[in-house]
Amino acid sequence: MSDTKYLFRRNRTWWVKVAVPAALRDELGYDLRRSLRTSDLDEARQAREPVVAEFRRTIADAERRRRRMCHEPLDSGSGFVVTAREDFSDVTFLLEVHHPQLARAAQPGQFVLVLAHERGERIPLTIADFDRDAGTFTMVIQAVGKTTREMQLRCQVGSTLHAVVGPMGCPSDIAGAAKVVCVGGGLGIASIYPQLRAFQERGAFVIGIVGFRTEELIFWEDKFRRHCDELIICTDDGSVGIKGMVTDGIEVALARHPDVDELVAIGPPVMMRACAEATRPHGIRTTVSLNPIMVDGTGMCGGCRVTVGDEMKFTCVDGPEFDAHQVDFADLMSRQRRFRDKEQFAAERWARSLETDTADAPGGGRR
Amino acid sequence: MTKKTIRTIPQERTTIPEQPVAERIHNFCEVALGYRPEDARREAERCLLCPEPACVLACPVAIDIPGFIEQICLGKDRAAYDIVADANLLPAICGRVCPQEDQCELVCPVGDTLEPVAIGRLERWVGDRALAEGWDTGAAVERSGLKVAIVGSGPASLACAADMAKAGCEVIVYEALHEPGGVLRYGIPEFRLPNHVIDAEIANLTKLGVTVECNTLVGRLFTIEQLVDEMGFSAVFVGTGAGSPRFMGIPGESLHGVLSANELLTRCNLMGALEFPAYDTPIDIGTRVAVIGSGNTAMDALRVSLRAGAEQVACVYRRSREESPARLEELIHAEEEGVEFHWLTAPVEILGDDDGAVRAMRCIRMELGEPDESGRRRPIPIEGSEYDFETETVVYAIGTRANPVIGQTSKIALDERGYIRVDEHLATSMAGVYAGGDIVTGAATVILAMGAGRRAAAAMKAYLGIRDTAVVYDERTSADRRWFGIDAGERNFTRLRLPADDAVGVGGT
Numbered sequence A: 001m002s003d004t005k006y007l008f009r010r011n012r013t014w015w016v017k018v019a020v021p022a023a024l025r026d027e028l029g030y031d032l033r034r035s036l037r038t039s040d041l042d043e044a045r046q047a048r049e050p051v052v053a054e055f056r057r058t059i060a061d062a063e064r065r066r067r068r069m070c071h072e073p074l075d076s077g078s079g080f081v082v083t084a085r086e087d088f089s090d091v092t093f094l095l096e097v098h099h100p101q102l103a104r105a106a107q108p109g110q111f112v113l114v115l116a117h118e119r120g121e122r123i124p125l126t127i128a129d130f131d132r133d134a135g136t137f138t139m140v141i142q143a144v145g146k147t148t149r150e151m152q153l154r155c156q157v158g159s160t161l162h163a164v165v166g167p168m169g170c171p172s173d174i175a176g177a178a179k180v181v182c183v184g185g186g187l188g189i190a191s192i193y194p195q196l197r198a199f200q201e202r203g204a205f206v207i208g209i210v211g212f213r214t215e216e217l218i219f220w221e222d223k224f225r226r227h228c229d230e231l232i233i234c235t236d237d238g239s240v241g242i243k244g245m246v247t248d249g250i251e252v253a254l255a256r257h258p259d260v261d262e263l264v265a266i267g268p269p270v271m272m273r274a275c276a277e278a279t280r281p282h283g284i285r286t287t288v289s290l291n292p293i294m295v296d297g298t299g300m301c302g303g304c305r306v307t308v309g310d311e312m313k314f315t316c317v318d319g320p321e322f323d324a325h326q327v328d329f330a331d332l333m334s335r336q337r338r339f340r341d342k343e344q345f346a347a348e349r350w351a352r353s354l355e356t357d358t359a360d361a362p363g364g365g366r367r
Numbered sequence B: 001m002t003k004k005t006i007r008t009i010p011q012e013r014t015t016i017p018e019q020p021v022a023e024r025i026h027n028f029c030e031v032a033l034g035y036r037p038e039d040a041r042r043e044a045e046r047c048l049l050c051p052e053p054a055c056v057l058a059c060p061v062a063i064d065i066p067g068f069i070e071q072i073c074l075g076k077d078r079a080a081y082d083i084v085a086d087a088n089l090l091p092a093i094c095g096r097v098c099p100q101e102d103q104c105e106l107v108c109p110v111g112d113t114l115e116p117v118a119i120g121r122l123e124r125w126v127g128d129r130a131l132a133e134g135w136d137t138g139a140a141v142e143r144s145g146l147k148v149a150i151v152g153s154g155p156a157s158l159a160c161a162a163d164m165a166k167a168g169c170e171v172i173v174y175e176a177l178h179e180p181g182g183v184l185r186y187g188i189p190e191f192r193l194p195n196h197v198i199d200a201e202i203a204n205l206t207k208l209g210v211t212v213e214c215n216t217l218v219g220r221l222f223t224i225e226q227l228v229d230e231m232g233f234s235a236v237f238v239g240t241g242a243g244s245p246r247f248m249g250i251p252g253e254s255l256h257g258v259l260s261a262n263e264l265l266t267r268c269n270l271m272g273a274l275e276f277p278a279y280d281t282p283i284d285i286g287t288r289v290a291v292i293g294s295g296n297t298a299m300d301a302l303r304v305s306l307r308a309g310a311e312q313v314a315c316v317y318r319r320s321r322e323e324s325p326a327r328l329e330e331l332i333h334a335e336e337e338g339v340e341f342h343w344l345t346a347p348v349e350i351l352g353d354d355d356g357a358v359r360a361m362r363c364i365r366m367e368l369g370e371p372d373e374s375g376r377r378r379p380i381p382i383e384g385s386e387y388d389f390e391t392e393t394v395v396y397a398i399g400t401r402a403n404p405v406i407g408q409t410s411k412i413a414l415d416e417r418g419y420i421r422v423d424e425h426l427a428t429s430m431a432g433v434y435a436g437g438d439i440v441t442g443a444a445t446v447i448l449a450m451g452a453g454r455r456a457a458a459a460m461k462a463y464l465g466i467r468d469t470a471v472v473y474d475e476r477t478s479a480d481r482r483w484f485g486i487d488a489g490e491r492n493f494t495r496l497r498l499p500a501d502d503a504v505g506v507g508g509t
């Protein structure tokens, strides 16, 4: 059999072609090819080796660059430096960022928009804690898609984020309530912390309710205990505290304290809706912090619009907190799915690009 | 030079080379390619160099138009640039996006018999020459020691920043987004105003000593009050724009696929969504797009949609073509590029599918009735003329409101619509705080915003006691660039009053 590995003929001229691994096709195209300017197969075979070697080097270089990009800590040279990181589980992690002005200005209930790198997406994340003396603020992030997973992989202590802007949104209203229930679940567990602390500092009686899947995933328990008069932990499997959802915790709390005058809930929309339904019969003032898709966070795009009591509101400037009994949750959940296909595509592509190992690039003119 | 007359000048307006339609709808390169040197000289010859030029009066920033055109005729491009830049630091931008046909070119007497002088194209040419040659206006002025904060980085802010820096102040521009430029950056697309032009013009500002700090949402990170009371700024200019999009309140507005023109444009221009997945921000416009409204913003949304791969792009407007507020050039470009126009049509409902996505838009036909308060004939729905219009994306380009954050976080007085209230010097209700641009007037134009920025700067200089010889000797003619024997190049800035702490020091000795 004749050896035509890496070779193909166009018109009568022999060409070399080396396939490009999927992860690099954005950069290099489907394959690398070059004419050998000969119609003679033997000559072509002889000329082939250096060209193939060169193409392999090109691919290996691109792969090295890509890997460096995928795995290397983010470093945009900005002043937004990650000063601490903690991993609570395989999906939940904490980042502390140096930003003295922001730490000074932050109020409970506010959030920041983060652009991890130049080509990234602006994503909103709640300010889960702030330390005005140290000049830092904290975010607790769930890695759910491309951007958050990339941050999980690439944000190390010393990394810099391309852009951080905030604090955004109206601060929570923590005056007034004498006995308050603060509920956090999913991505809202840490987000509820600044409010709970503020309520306590204001002298309210604070009942904290936080929901986790299981015991190992519990974090910040001490912080919560310190600032709660009563802490109810709910776990899906009952390994700690109440077995069940945060709504089960709410039932317990309300049974014990019929005089609760406010409930604040942060978490996934389904959870917040369930909380709203749990308090509705009791007529307890209930506040939720909504999390629609955002772009600018300054009231300029309207992407974050939500329906609250038949009125259109922009979450980033009118919220993020709204009266739970007025919020159209179905609308919110539907709008969160706006880009589902693209998000899924991006997340899968990201996962794939981490896996592909091109140390031994597949050879041959595979179509 | 012999006096030119309407008969001796080139009769035909010099056309500007454009990218062919078939090509340009597939790319984001500029549509209008700009004059070549010979085009510019020829067009410059068409100017009559009127002794009392109407064009200058019609220019919101009073560029000495015959002055700079004369320099182009003489082949002195650098001198032409200096004259333009004296009034307008962003000529490459304004030459591209100003509605000259309603301003300087509208009143040019050449236009009475022929087509008016293409002032805008000449301005752009001068601006582009300067960018290509790296010219700047780097006026070396003595530092006054006064600090001025500028909130927002749109054209109003940039113009104000330039003037304050030229007057020797230390100027810091605070912008909420991660890139400066305001609408120039996130709104106006690349094919009308390339980003490198904005970058270059802003780089010129930094050469003047202006510092631009992005990622700073004033009002939340610190307030206007803090700028004045705690952060040591002697004066503040607020140019936060009117970018908050309006919706109509018809059923179906929360369906996926309904978005504001600002969201579409921001995703594409600022966030690079058209290069998804190389950039992380997604956009999904499907194959059919309907844009509601017919202003410049609508034209940009329509033309971006075409370039993003939509096959059928329609503009829905409740009045007729004559009433369309878009610049004629943009309208014609959009028509050439294959946008379908549905004049005298208004949406009444957006229809969705089971998945919450847009399926169609229900429209009603309109007819024009009596003129309303704006002088345009009021559209009246024709009963029973509803019809469904299939589309996957509905874009709202029906106007905007004031950006809300400053209003929410400061005590500056607003009017009933949320815009900042100012007096004739553009001073707000707070001492030392001035405002201008869209945040005062509502959505207007780049050049009006710049004009406001400059007027505010003049008032701020007066407030700070900085005297500017250009203001003192304001008698200028285009023929003689000297004012009462003082050369324009020599203008200096004299402080009338010392900053407060210096004054204390002086008093102590």
Ligand SMILES: Cc1cc2nc3c(=O)[nH]c(=O)nc-3n(C[C@H](O)[C@H](O)[C@H](O)COP(=O)(O)OP(=O)(O)OC[C@H]3O[C@@H](n4cnc5c(N)ncnc54)[C@H](O)[C@@H]3O)c2cc1C
Residues within 6 Å of the ligand: A111, A121, A122, A123, A124, A125, A126, A127, A139, A140, A141, A142, A143, A144, A145, A146, A147, A148, A149, A187, A191, A290, A291, A292, A293, A294, A295, A320, A335, A336, A337, A343, A344, A347
């Ligand atoms: C005010 C606010 C506060 C938030 N606080 C936190 C927090 O403290 N911790 C945390 O883990 N998450 C928080 N979120 C959610 C977080 O922004 C999203 O999880 C993140 O944007 C997902 O991006 P991704 O690319 O990783 O995932 P994707 O795969 O892109 O999306 C996953 C889900 O996240 C949502 N999402 C995607 N892009 C955006 C966007 N630009 N803006 C908002 N939502 C988006 C979508 O609804 C989608 O269903 C908050 C959201 C809001 C609006």
Ligand SMILES: Cc1cc2nc3c(=O)[nH]c(=O)nc-3n(C[C@H](O)[C@H](O)[C@H](O)COP(=O)(O)OP(=O)(O)OC[C@H]3O[C@@H](n4cnc5c(N)ncnc54)[C@H](O)[C@@H]3O)c2cc1C
Residues within 6 Å of the ligand: A298, B097, B098, B099, B151, B152, B153, B154, B155, B156, B157, B174, B175, B176, B177, B181, B182, B183, B184, B187, B188, B216, B217, B218, B219, B239, B240, B241, B242, B243, B265, B296, B297, B298, B300, B403, B405, B406, B436, B437, B438, B439, B443, B444, B445, B446, B447, B449
């Ligand atoms: C799509 C589109 C196309 C247009 N086309 C044209 C055209 O062809 N010709 C023309 O003449 N005009 C055009 N216009 C109008 C023109 O762009 C505006 O009138 C002009 O940009 C207004 O300038 P500005 O400086 O007042 O505000 P903007 O350009 O709106 O800038 C305001 C800036 O302030 C920032 N900001 C807001 N709040 C804060 C805060 N609290 N802290 C810090 N920063 C803040 C914003 O992020 C923004 O960058 C167009 C407008 C749009 C939307």
Ligand code: SF4
Residues within 6 Å of the ligand: B046, B047, B048, B049, B050, B053, B054, B055, B056, B065, B066, B107, B108, B109, B110, B117, B119
């Ligand atoms: S009005 Fe027209 S002809 Fe007269 S100076 Fe201006 S541009 Fe020239």
Ligand code: FES
Residues within 6 Å of the ligand: A293, A294, A295, A296, A297, A298, A299, A300, A301, A302, A303, A304, A305, A314, A315, A316, A317
């Ligand atoms: S995120 Fe753009 S308006 Fe709220």
